[in-house]
Amino acid sequence: MRAQVAQAATRAVNATSRRLGRGQGTVAGGRVGLRIDPGLLEHLSAGRQVVLVTGTNGKTTTSHLVTVGLGASGDAVVSNGTGSNMPPGQVAALAGSKAHRAVLETDEVYLPRVLTATAAEAVVLLNLSRDQLDRTNEVRMVAGRWRAALAAAPWVQVVANADDPLVVWGAGAARSVHWVGVGLRWQLDAVGCPACEGRIEFSGGTWACTACDFAKPAPEAWLERTPGGAARLVRAEGRKLEFQLVLPGAFNEANAVMAAVAAEACGVDAADALQAMEAVEEVAGRFTVRRFGPVRARLMLAKNPAGWDELLDLVAESDAPVVVSINARVADGADPSWLWDVPYERLTGRTVVATGDRVRDLSVRLQYAGVAHRTEPDPVHAVALAAAGTDRVVDVIGNYTAFHDLLGAPA
Amino acid sequence: MSGPRAPLRVAVVYPDLLGTYGDGGNGLVLARRAEWRGLPAELLQAGSDRPLPDADIYCLGGGEDGPQVRAARALLDDGTLPARVARGAVVLAVCAGFQVVGRSFPGAGGDPHEGVGLLDIETVKGTGRRAVGEVLAEPTGVDGLPVLTGFENHGGRTSLVPGTTTVALGTVTAGVGNGGGDGSEGAVRGHVLGTYLHGPVLARNPALADRLLAWALGDVVLSSLDDAAAEELRAERLAAVGGHRRRRALRRARRRGAPPGTGAPAAH
Numbered sequence: 016m017r018a019q020v021a022q023a024a025t026r027a028v029n030a031t032s033r034r035l036g037r038g039q040g041t042v043a044g045g046r047v048g049l050r051i052d053p054g055l056l057e058h059l060s061a062g063r064q065v066v067l068v069t070g071t072n073g074k075t076t077t078s079h080l081v082t083v084g085l086g087a088s089g090d091a092v093v094s095n096g097t098g099s100n101m102p103p104g105q106v107a108a109l110a111g112s113k114a115h116r117a118v119l120e121t122d123e124v125y126l127p128r129v130l131t132a133t134a135a136e137a138v139v140l141l142n143l144s145r146d147q148l149d150r151t152n153e154v155r156m157v158a159g160r161w162r163a164a165l166a167a168a169p170w171v172q173v174v175a176n177a178d179d180p181l182v183v184w185g186a187g188a189a190r191s192v193h194w195v196g197v198g199l200r201w202q203l204d205a206v207g208c209p210a211c212e213g214r215i216e217f218s219g220g221t222w223a224c225t226a227c228d229f230a231k232p233a234p235e236a237w238l239e240r241t242p243g244g245a246a247r248l249v250r251a252e253g254r255k256l257e258f259q260l261v262l263p264g265a266f267n268e269a270n271a272v273m274a275a276v277a278a279e280a281c282g283v284d285a286a287d288a289l290q291a292m293e294a295v296e297e298v299a300g301r302f303t304v305r306r307f308g309p310v311r312a313r314l315m316l317a318k319n320p321a322g323w324d325e326l327l328d329l330v331a332e333s334d335a336p337v338v339v340s341i342n343a344r345v346a347d348g349a350d351p352s353w354l355w356d357v358p359y360e361r362l363t364g365r366t367v368v369a370t371g372d373r374v375r376d377l378s379v380r381l382q383y384a385g386v387a388h389r390t391e392p393d394p395v396h397a398v399a400l401a402a403a404g405t406d407r408v409v410d411v412i413g414n415y416t417a418f419h420d421l422l423g424a425p426a
Numbered sequence: 427m428s429g430p431r432a433p434l435r436v437a438v439v440y441p442d443l444l445g446t447y448g449d450g451g452n453g454l455v456l457a458r459r460a461e462w463r464g465l466p467a468e469l470l471q472a473g474s475d476r477p478l479p480d481a482d483i484y485c486l487g488g489g490e491d492g493p494q495v496r497a498a499r500a501l502l503d504d505g506t507l508p509a510r511v512a513r514g515a516v517v518l519a520v521c522a523g524f525q526v527v528g529r530s531f532p533g534a535g536g537d538p539h540e541g542v543g544l545l546d547i548e549t550v551k552g553t554g555r556r557a558v559g560e561v562l563a564e565p566t567g568v569d570g571l572p573v574l575t576g577f578e579n580h581g582g583r584t585s586l587v588p589g590t591t592t593v594a595l596g597t598v599t600a601g602v603g604n605g606g607g608d609g610s611e612g613a614v615r616g617h618v619l620g621t622y623l624h625g626p627v628l629a630r631n632p633a634l635a636d637r638l639l640a641w642a643l644g645d646v647v648l649s650s651l652d653d654a655a656a657e658e659l660r661a662e663r664l665a666a667v668g669g670h671r672r673r674r675a676l677r678r679a680r681r682r683g684a685p686p687g688t689g690a691p692a693a694h
Contacts, residue, residue: 145446153446153490206442206474207493214442214475214496349559350577352624355451375659379629382655383451383458 021052022059025110045103048110056102059109060117060133066277067129069121070141070182071154072322074100076262077141077270078120079298084278084288085116094118097299101125102132116281123157127164130171137172137280138165139273143181144204145353146319154181154204161185174277176269177234180222184209184229195276196220196237197269201321203356238272248272248285258289261296266325300422307395307426310402312338312409316418318347320356323412327361330410336401337362339381340371340394340413340421347415351376359384370397371417395424433466434642437481439523440474440489443497447579449487449520451626455635456483463649474500478507482642483516486523488579488624491534494522501526501542511544516642517618520627524612524620525549525582532582544618546590549582552605556581560667561601561623567593567614568637574611575630575663576623578602584613584622591615600667617641630663632656 025048048055066085068078075096082094093112095104100120109117121129123143130138140161143154158181165173166188175186177194181204186192199205205222208215213226223230236250246268247257256275260267271292278288297303304313315330317323330337339359343351351373359381367388369377374390381388391397394417401409411421438445438453453469460467470479474497478484484507489497501507511517517527525531528547530538536551561578565571574596585606586592594604595612603611603622612621619638621627628635632653640648 155490155492203442203445207490207496209492212492212496212499350447350579350624352448352451352577352626355448355454355626355629356445375655375662378655379659380451383454383629 017052018055018058021048021055022110024048024051025055025107029107029111042099042103042107044110045099045105045107048106049103054132055106056109056129056132057134059106060135063109063115063117064281065117065119065133065135066137066139066281067119067121067126067133067135068139068141068277069123069126070139070176071123071144071146071319072325073141073266073270074120076267076298076301077139077274078118080271080274080292080295081139081277082118083291083295084274085118085281085283087278087287087291088116088283090114090116092116092118095120102129105129105133124160127160130164130168134168135171137174137277139277140173140175140182140186141270141273142176142179142199142201142321143185144201144319144321145356146348155207155209158182158185158209162188165189172280174273174280176273177232177237178220178222180205180215180229180231181209183232192232193236193276193280194232194234195273196234197272198238198265200266201324203320236272236276238269246271248275248289256286256289258293260293262298262302264325264329300418303422304408305422305426307398307424310399310409312398312402312411312421314418314421315410315412316415317412318414320353323357326412327358330412331361333410334365335407336366336368336405336409338368338370338394338397338401338409338411338413339377340369340397340411340417341374341377342372342414342417342420343376344372344416347417354380359386362386362388366401368397368401370394371413394421431465433468434460434483434639435468435470435479435481436460436483436485437470437472437479439472439478439484439486440497440500441471441487443474443493443500444487444489444523444526446490446493447488447521447624449485449523449624449626452487452518452520452628452635453483453485455626455628455632456485456639459632459635459651460639460643462651465643465646478504478510480510481515483518483638484510486517486519486526487626488521488523490522494526494531495533495539497522498526498531498539498541502540507542508544511616511618514617516638517544518628518638519545519618519620520624521578521580521622524622525584527618527620528584528613529587545613545615545620546587546592547584547604547613547620548587549584552581552583557602557605557622559601560663561603561611562599562664562667563596563601563603563611563623564599565596565634567595567612568619568634571631571633571637572660573599573664574621574623574627574634575660575667576621576625576627578622579624580605580622586610586613595619595621629656630660 029044091114093114095108210229594610
């Protein structure tokens with residue numbers, strides 16, 4: 016009874032806040048519902064097949080890809096698709112749907128709590144690296160909490176990135192793990208062995224501790240490239256599935272492989288799942304090309320050094336003008352020192368405009384990187400400035416709120 | 427006697443263990459500021475799996491608890507840093523690195539670990555909340571520097587050992603700093619300088635960067651550089667901290683029931 020009242024309240028608040036234009040109503044309604052029934056996430060998950068997706072980078076995109084992949088079965092799938100990845104956002108999504116299958120993007124730190132509440136069938140662990148150190152936890156602490164939580168959940172199937180030692184540590188005590196090799200570009204946070212006092216050495220696509228027997232587990236599936244350059248999912252028993260995403264970047268191919276293995280763990284054929292994922296063009300605004308007056312801009316989100324590392328490679332594929340935008344609001348973390356871990360040197364020689372609340376930190380960083388740039392505090396003006404004199408699509412990379420400022424800006 | 431000067435060697439110490447908080451930028455700032463003045467510089471990333479390389483300036487940064495213990499052990503095993511300092515090498519040590527170059531510091535469980543002992547400081551695990559936020563400090567341990575700005579993020583509480591040649595780097599005017607109860611921030615002994623400030627500290631405080639360069643280069647007169655971007659950043663950060671303090675004082679005054687606009691008493 017209480018759960019029904021809480022669900023009705025969640026839906027009502029969501030509907031009201033959408034009507035009032037106060038946003039998607041994905042958090043406000045959930046908060047109200049959880050206040051009425053603290054067990055609401057558990058109640059709403061009962062009887063559903065729940066997949067949780069977590070990690071530092073790629074959560075939103077991979078959750079969407081799993082959702083699309085599971086949808087290939089013909090079943091309805093519900094997901095908290097807007098990046099509201101804590102219990103209020105999850106409750107709000109579930110309250111609005113009767114779908115049997117649910118995919119929940121989950122904040123790294125909240126994974127243990129959400130795992131217990133939802134009794135999830137599968138958990139996808141993508142990667143762990145430094146992110147917003149002033150407001151979240153150091154990565155080894157997070158990996159340790161995952162490990163304890165998954166050890167206590169013997170029913171769950173874990174889909175884990177075998178190339179990330181911290182993920183392997185986090186998944187290592189679980190009963191059933193699908194190890195997937197999708198690579199790890201950002202290795203700097205994984206050098207200290209989480210199992211002992213030794214160090215992890217990476218070489219030739221594998222890794223091992225120099226002091227103990229902690230090493231890369233044998234993957235049952237992995238991402239590889241055909242001689243022709245196409246991406247394919249390879250299974251240890253020999254099956255090979257070639258695929259081509261509309262979404263750009265090698266990191267999205269890695270996300271798709273993780274999502275396909277998760278779909279398979281939930282009873283959907285990986286080939287069907289991948290085929291459905293190929294058509295995805297954007298995820299919650301990421302990689303959207305949108306207009307600002309006469310100017311077109313491709314919007315991308317990177318919120319930490321590992322994410323920037325990937326997107327700087329992606330924008331290096333062309334010589335389009337680039338706008339970089341940095342804020343340091345609550346959702347971004349208050350300390351932008353991490354800008355100094357981002358290899359902005361790769362933008363040398365490009366047309367670069369710096370913007371955002373913390374444009375001054377960014378400008379000093381670019382100066383020391385040897386990147387000539389202009390500064391413009393207003394992000395929409397910055398896009399116009401970058402486009403001046405060309406008809407190119409401007410590449411815009413912002414961190415969390417900087418990206419959403421531009422996504423939500425009037426056309 | 428004139429001739430080509432040997433390049434200034436700046437080593438970022440153990441970026442694999444003490445590279446978590448962007449402090450590797452300090453090494454880049456030092457190398458670039460030398461190069462911009464026509465002085466050749468070499469920036470070395472000194473991994474913890476190799477002997478410490480020869481350098482004029484060593485930069486240590488922040489890191490997680492476990493890697494911090496490993497960094498201290500690696501430096502003690504290597505054993506060369508104290509002798510290099512005795513021969514004139516400059517050290518900048520930040521946050522976990524600052525604790526590591528002291529006499530002792532806490533591991534993840536709070537148990538004390540031996541430090542390298544370049545600074546006469548002792549760090550213990552704090553009992554309250556982590557110190558997280560913007561810091562301003564009036565420099566006292568180094569003459570002629572403007573106010574220091576940075577961002578702190580640490581759980582340790584550091585005290586200077588009395589009766590030694592180690593002095594505080596500055597006095598905190600906003601934020602926590604060392605947190606040992608004396609209002610101090612950082613520590614200096616000779617040409618070894620430790621601080622809790624990230625930012626990185628040398629990007630936000632170019633005058634401090636130039637002081638370290640002057641220590642390392644000795645006889646060289648450093649020409650002035652165009653620091654307009656850094657000056658704008660400093661002005662913004664100083665104003666941001668000032669604004670926070672004003673707003674906090676106003677909130678306190680409101681809670682006490684003072685009508686707005688009557689001049690809230692200063693925070694205390």
